[in-house]
């Protein structure tokens with residue numbers, strides 16, 4: 001069996017959880033830092049020994065970075081003080097932080113003579129830094145050596161979230177001004193940055209629990225591959241229920257507490273958040289259908305409901321069973337047909353021919369008994385090519401959806417060609433995005449392609465976006481959620 005390297009969570013990259021087994025530091029159980037690089041911590045010498053073979057070369061390179069390399073970062077740091085006045089210059093801070101991370105990675109890669117892998121890069125991208133000035137502990141130690149003894153070489157952290165760091169009381173006072181406010185770029189249920197940090201920490205704990213459980217069952221999983229908690233309620237609803245006046249908790253919290261084998265009294269909200277990361281796929285589709293057709297419920301009575309997923313990737317394939325929730329919420333529909341379309345499908349058996357092979361997927365006993373089906377077709381074409389190849393036989397789906405397309409960031413020209421076809425063929429469409437910035441940029445692209453956007457579908461928050469926050473390394477308000485925002489919808 002191939003050995004599988006698990007990606008250390010944010011807390012391990014902060015030095016607040018064992019870098020080998022991810023056990024969290026508690027007031028009773030402190031970690032001991034690697035004595036050489038001081039960058040990571042371990043819960044025991046056993047864990048340190050286990051990790052040493054892997055850590056050894058990077059540890060040495062970090063030592064060289066400290067003696068000869070980080071001076072460069074400190075030099076730039078001394079040039080630009082992002083906290084000159086009584087507030088933080090976030091532009092300068094972001095610029096310095098990015099520059100410093102890149103300089104460090106550049107130095108270490110040269111010292112090692114090879115590129116860093118993603119796990120190693122996380123150690124730089126997630127290195128604790130003062131939230132006001134961007135200094136890290138390595139730079140603090142260099143400065144202390146240059147200035148002689150006396151100055152502190154450790155960062156302090158917010159006692160509530162443990163995820164925001166500062167180098168001095170003055171800088172904490174500056175940070176506090178925004179730390180307990182609601183960031184506009186996220187705007188999630190009125191939560192502050194500190195509260196979101198706390199939520200993320202709780203979610204990491206739950207992810208560890210779920211992963212441990214899977215490991216015990218002999219399964220293989222990681223935070224970056226496959227659904228964390230592939231759960232959807234095991235029931236078919238009696239009829240269509242509007243998704244406008246309800247939310248994640250009302251729809252799923254009861255069911256998840258009932259169906260998952262946890263002792264009564266277990267707090268279920270973190271598990272709901274984990275499940276929402278997968279359930280966001282069908283729920284976003286259903287909500288978009290309801291909004292797009294503005295009260296016309298014909299889609300709930302289609303014999304065959306056809307959905308096209310544009311730019312589909314592994315995520316949708318691994319989460320395919322989630323689409324059964326569409327069947328379960330639309331009891332009058334006989335068949336749900338999902339086209340997964342995108343170049344990534346080529347790697348996993350997608351066909352280039354339009355139409356492709358229709359696979360009848362496994363359904364729950366109730367659906368099987370009633371001969372209700374979930375059909376999946378994979379095409380490795382770009383969507384505009386798919387439409388062109390289908391020619392006259394092309395039939396518009398009830399909805400085409402691009403999940404977290406990133407259309408404004410990567411492959412923008414190709415996405416523009418797809419948007420043009422979607423508008424020209426009047427295909428009912430919705431685009432989702434990870435965050436507000438991407439949603440707004442994609443909305444502009446859609447308008448440029450001639451789309452008349454339905455106001456309820458963006459750019460705005462998606463009430464059925466994943467509840468799970470993910471952290472963008474080296475970013476100030478860098479939280480995002482899968483399908484967290486609608487970029488735009490039109491038909």
Ligand SMILES: [Zn+2]
Nearest residue numbers: 018021043047
């Ligand atoms: Zn450990």
Ligand SMILES: [Zn+2]
Nearest residue numbers: 034036037059
């Ligand atoms: Zn080390």
Ligand SMILES: [Zn+2]
Nearest residue numbers: 130133167171
């Ligand atoms: Zn500072």
Ligand SMILES: [Zn+2]
Nearest residue numbers: 158160161194
């Ligand atoms: Zn905090």
Ligand SMILES: [Zn+2]
Nearest residue numbers: 324363364367
């Ligand atoms: Zn079913």
